[in-house]
Amino acid sequence: MHKLIYAIIHAKKESVCRLMNFDIGIQGIKGRELSAVSFNDIWAVVSDAENKDSEMNNDDALEFAAVTEELSHMFTLLPMRFGSLLKSDAEILKVLEKNYDAIRNNLIKVEGKSEYGLKVFRNSSDIIPVPELAEVKQAEGNSVYKNYILNKFNEYRADETLLEYSEKLKTEIAEHISGLNAVIKCNKVTGGNNVYNAVLLLEKEMTDNLTQTVIGIQSCHKELNMMLTGPWAPYNFVDITLK
Amino acid sequence: MGADIFNKKRDVTIVEILDRVLTKGVVISGDLVISVADIDLVYLGVRLLLSSVETMEQLKLNKGKTGTDA
Amino acid sequence: MKENKILYGTEDMEVLTAQLDTLSAITDSRLNVNADNVDSGLAKLVLTLVELIRKLIEKQAMRRVEGGTLTDEEIERLGETLMKLENKMEELKKYFNLSDRDLNINLGPLGDLM
Structure with a gap:
């Protein structure tokens, strides 16, 4: 058995x-x-x-x-x-x-701690403008291959801009949360409008403080939607592979 | 509408649970464990390979940025 | 267990739905692999690796484009190569009946592949 x-x-x-x-x-x-x-x-x-x-x-x-x-x-x-x-x-x-x-x-x-999940979604993809470069504009005379590259390049620029935005958000959220003595682990965003995806480990008694902090961040960012989940068992904070 | 939101929230909770219990948590190394999903073991073994591909890529990029790359 | 674990969240339905979409992709791909569909499991693994490398190549290429040092001719050639590579990948995915979602395998501590 x-x-x-x-x-x-x-x-x-x-x-x-x-x-x-x-x-x-x-x-x-x-x-x-x-x-x-x-x-x-x-x-x-x-x-x-x-x-x-x-x-x-x-x-x-x-x-x-x-x-x-x-x-x-x-x-x-x-x-x-x-x-x-x-x-x-x-x-x-x-x-x-x-x-x-x-x-x-x-x-x-x-010990004495719980895991919480914090995900942030933007309301629409417009809130992060992608800088347009004159040279990446599509022209009539371009070949299929060149247009293909230009399209790809635009996608790449959009991704990079989103990444920069996410990094700034990470710093900002970390500052807000710093008083709670939490361990923050940022995971990759899940795609779509997700701009922040992190898990936090903090004292069980701090649940309400965390919720209030998140509500506080939300009130400064009308263009974003925050979702806080928990408390969870510390799934994301066990760094061992048993041998 | 209200019930719909309630259902959606419950579904989000379920998805959050599954994400944790299927992809996080303590793992046991492949040679000991009998997994219910055999293929997962292959994935575990492949992790190392992948991380080295990514590290290589990163090294190459850094080299490029400092101008030593053509 | 079916209790609501959302401590704070928007009432925005769209956001919740989007959350469900993106996350269920993760869980769909994890279970239900057994001896009967181990072939497609292997195809999934191999194609995921190929797709990862393809994306790395693409990203590297975009950095070159960004650098602005490529000639028109080089851009043409790069475009042709990348486009053919992507088309080939689409063919393979169709052949093995795999979607982009299937190829985004979650690898535990390392996080998602792509």
Whole structure:
């Protein structure tokens, strides 16, 4: 029987028992029972999984995330990416033991903190004007190939301008948020009208302050739409690949 | 209208969750794990290659900007 | 779990819809790869790599154009090459039944490919 790992939690007391029931009123996906594999103060929360669970779909992923969500209300944890199975409890124990320091450091880094997502969209693409160069204008006599290059070049200019705009926005938002003692990680924009896409890690109690700060930024920028989500388990702030 | 916004917001939440649980979070290195989506393992291995292509490109660009490139 | 996680957000429907569009692309491409469609999974991987390199070449070319040192003749040749490359790519995508979205693979810690 394979094992599906949901999250690695930081248990306050060390455990000598290496495999235990983990009965805290939560079920795994598809109603499966949760158990825990522990090494000192770090525990992997797992459930059984079929070898050929090829029927896994988005709904299973959502159920999986829901388990992590519930656990995150009770423990400091590192969420696992969906879909990783290990062969056995013994194998999981080996992984915990081998990666103990990295896991523990990451757990301490996220203790008492939550992740938040902040995305900013522009109302329309007009708010960032693209400078037009005389030489990139299309002319009647141009060949197909030249026009092709000119079109591409215009797209390139538009992209570069958007990039510059995003960079400025990053600096501005960072200044506004600086008082909240947050770690900000900027991801690539998702395309379309998205001009800013970041995740933040900060103290759970600071949720309201963050919301107020975002509302404050929004009020200075009528041309932008902000979207703040959270609190999430620290999915974006776990920098480890378990070996 | 109100219900529509409610649904959209719930959908956005679902998409945000999926984005996290499918593309973020702790991963286990490919040689240990049995993934439900086999191909993902290939992608993980390809990451290194890609980052070196990007780094190379960056180096080339920087060189170009300082004028040592033709 | 289906609770609303939006702490603050615009009531603007268009923005929400756009958000759904761009993000669902990420999730669509991740799951549902199994032995039955592993071929198209591989084609996707290979074409994604080719497309990445094509885009890098294109960007490099645009930097040359921006520099303003290219002659008309060079621009012509560059245009022909890039256009043919793009057309070829379109053919391949059609052949393997892949969309641009399919080729934007998310690679975890490194972020999106393109």
